[in-house]
Amino acid sequence: MRLVLDAMGGDHAPEAPVRGALLFAREHPEHEVVLVGAPARLDACLAREGGAPGNVHPYPATEVVEMEEDAFAAIRRKKDSSLRVGFELVRRGEAQALVSAGHSGAVMAGALLLLGRLPGVERPAIATLLPTLKGAGHCLLLDSGANVECRPVHLAQWAVLGSAYMRALLGIERPRVAVLSNGEEPSKGTALTREASALLRRSELHFTGYVEGRSLFSGDVEVVVTDGFTGNVVLKTTEGAAAGVTGLLRSAIERGGLPLKLGALLLRPIFAGLKTRLDYAEVGGAPLLGIEGVGIVAHGRSSPRAIQQALVAALRNAEAGLRAELTRCIAQAASWLPVRQRGGTRGLSEEQRGARR
Amino acid sequence: MRLVLDAMGGDHAPEAPVRGALLFAREHPEHEVVLVGAPARLDACLAREGGAPGNVHPYPATEVVEMEEDAFAAIRRKKDSSLRVGFELVRRGEAQALVSAGHSGAVMAGALLLLGRLPGVERPAIATLLPTLKGAGHCLLLDSGANVECRPVHLAQWAVLGSAYMRALLGIERPRVAVLSNGEEPSKGTALTREASALLRRSELHFTGYVEGRSLFSGDVEVVVTDGFTGNVVLKTTEGAAAGVTGLLRSAIERGGLPLKLGALLLRPIFAGLKTRLDYAEVGGAPLLGIEGVGIVAHGRSSPRAIQQALVAALRNAEAGLRAELTRCIAQAASWLPVRQRGGTRGLSEEQRGARR
CATH class of the missing domain: 3.40.718.10 (Isopropylmalate Dehydrogenase)
Known part of the structure; x- marks a missing residue:
């Protein structure tokens, strides 16, 4: 290549x-x-x-x-x-x-x-693979920033593209797909999320409904669709929260006495694993799907x-x-x-x- | 009382x-x-x-x-x-x-x-106090879930209420206020965030412009306003990320051998401090402002x-x-x-x- x-x-x-x-x-x-x-x-x-x-x-x-x-x-x-x-x-x-x-x-x-x-x-979308912290799997968030103004059909198409991607690239046979919302009840959300959900309920995808932000890390779903504004805010929030937690640990250890430093030394393999799992650098980049x-x-x-x-x-x-598989799935979704x-x-x-x- | x-x-x-x-x-x-x-x-x-x-x-x-x-x-x-x-x-x-x-x-x-x-x-808003992970201060996020559909004037009013609240309750003389967005450049955001920012630039508040999600924890600003949909998603994402990181640490320690368990024991005071700082239970509840x-x-x-x-x-x-102070600030903002x-x-x-x- x-x-x-x-x-x-x-x-x-x-x-x-x-x-x-x-x-x-x-x-x-x-x-x-x-x-x-x-x-x-x-x-x-x-x-x-x-x-x-x-x-x-x-x-x-x-x-x-x-x-x-x-x-x-x-x-x-x-x-x-x-x-x-x-x-x-x-x-x-x-x-x-x-x-x-x-x-x-x-x-x-x-x-x-x-x-x-x-x-x-x-509309293409930026598809970011997030590490789930339970289940040690991944969750694909799209759109994570390319499209600020969206229509329901965009979210529905991203669900199709995201499902095909997770199947083709990670071998997940039937990825669970959800719409990001401010609550799990169908009455929650905005006009955009409700109409996208209505489309997805008619689809052949494994659509599970709404999820809240915490499900991005829980391993409950493999594909989460949202508008690019919310997706970008969520991504930056996650980065900030993860960096904050590890930074807080580091500064507490640095300020602490010998027992804390010894403890940190003993836990070093775990901290290294955590860093690998959380660091955006390890994820690399996000494809435009x-x-x-x-x-x-x-x-x-x-x-x-x-x-x-x-x-x-x-x-x-x-x-x-991926082209053949993505194109096949989009064509199939035309029904x-x-x-x-x-x-x-x-x-x-x-x-x-x-x-x- | x-x-x-x-x-x-x-x-x-x-x-x-x-x-x-x-x-x-x-x-x-x-x-x-x-x-x-x-x-x-x-x-x-x-x-x-x-x-x-x-x-x-x-x-x-x-x-x-x-x-x-x-x-x-x-x-x-x-x-x-x-x-x-x-x-x-x-x-x-x-x-x-x-x-x-x-x-x-x-x-x-x-x-x-x-x-x-x-x-x-x-419109009243739910105002959630988040612990900043740098600076050991707090950041007030509003609205965190009460109003899904918002107009620019709502975000601007919440900036007024949030500033007054942080001054009156936490003694922060001139809280820095920002609008949550998908990038710091003024060209980013939605019609809602751009119009709310235009209003806030004319205000007497300490308005710093747009912030991304990571600034909720960085200590750079004390008040962040957003619509209730985004605010709620951000809050649940933060909860999920923090719970995920601590859960990941815990399970790695539980699966590990004696050195890891000893390390965890030595670091227990730090983990306890982290839990106190991240646990929603310690924040208590969020006021309706x-x-x-x-x-x-x-x-x-x-x-x-x-x-x-x-x-x-x-x-x-x-x-x-707070009533007198909040009312005074809202009245003053009428200009x-x-x-x-x-x-x-x-x-x-x-x-x-x-x-x-």
Whole structure:
């Protein structure tokens, strides 16, 4: 496989992406990484790391999409941006996946405009795999940030895509699917959650109804759908809570006496396991589900380790050949889920058309 | 002070409320608790606990508002429900606050219909005090579940009420206030968050803009406003994440060998501190801000300890005499925040009028 890495994306670019690419490339000599970015800066980074191994290929792009830019406008205007150049490589079939820790809205915009959507998909979603803390499994949360304004049909489609993904990639035969809400009773929720639930009750999915936020970690369900606003808030809240708990433990141990320090030493294997399980860097990146091709959104604060894991996620997604299965499931859902368009780059949402002007 | 406790509210009623009332009453002999509920069941519970001390007074109510009932309809129809009878006691001035672990929507409905709103307040909100994990302070999240459909003016009013509350109750002179969003850039968010932010930028509050979910625990802000759907999802997510992390630690230690068990023993004081800081039972209950009088929503799964702490919260709220300060701040905000009605029980929202039919 050949994977494209947007070397200019993320808070620590290009250093973290370059180092992450090298970590990945050394571990996977049979695969290749194309590092897209400003040539002089890439060369300097690579020189500091002792040069690029044979399976890492710098590729020039002179522009960068900045965090505060309008996503669609930037992708359209900055034709030589690392993100756009990277997506062009995937579009031309010269690479099988793209990873970026940059502007996640721009990654979505690039995927929509340059790769397009799978047939029948109205809106792609960012699908984040959360570790369940009971059951030691995973729960897929989508959308975790790409679509702030949503319609019920979007949530229902994400349920279809999420189920297919968990089956194809994690081997979960019949994933349980739920809609995130402010209570489990059907009377709870908003018009969006109630209408999405009504659609999903008619589906062939294993739909269990509403769940509250705590079920993201309980192992009770494998797929949770919500609008991208709520999904993003939930994700950042989880990060904050987990970081807070571990930080609180650490500072209490640091301030404490010898018995506490000895206790911490004895528990080190457990703390290390906990860190691995909670650290976003270990999860790598989140795929954009519903696009033609593989696009992975990595965390903006990605460390080299996080980039390495995002490349691993890209590799797994590309190798799984999900397109056929996702497309089959979306087509099959047409019996209960009427959609308005046929994929590709046509018929984008109003929000997206607005941004393209 | 005389505090009313809805003895029939909560998953473990009436046992947990009765035992919580006794814990509180023994610790606060100078205050009184009125236990409202089914006489025979209260008597049986009290007998099992060795009888009621002199400052605990059973008070009869034959009906109970059930969890699946429509909140407003139940409060209007069940005139002898423990919740309604309890609010009547507060309304007549025979008690200074009410605590319930029952149907939180019904607590809100009871407060709205029987006590009414403070002058100028459009919608009361549930205000939950979260422990910040850095800085060891607190962050007030409102609304955490009372209002699913909101307008920008509601969020702006909650910012006013929350600031006044943190100043009056916790002595924070100039609380920093933020709107919860899916990113810190002003271009992020929904129409609701953008319009609420526009209002708050014109205010005299210490408004810092948008925060992401992680700032609830970072100590960067003291008041965070959001709609009740998002607030509730965030709260349950936090509970789930914290419970998951501690559960993961516990099970790893239980499965482990002697060194791990010794380590856990040495770290016990830290784990105990962490539990105290994270346990909802220690926070007690969340006040309904914006109503006439003091109403405290306790967690549905409240243990006796949680009920005891909710009574402590009710006592602190009642003693603080917040009415004057909250009313003054709402009146002062009229210069930048136009509101449509004048408090009391008139002019309820469409949602609430709908429920009353």
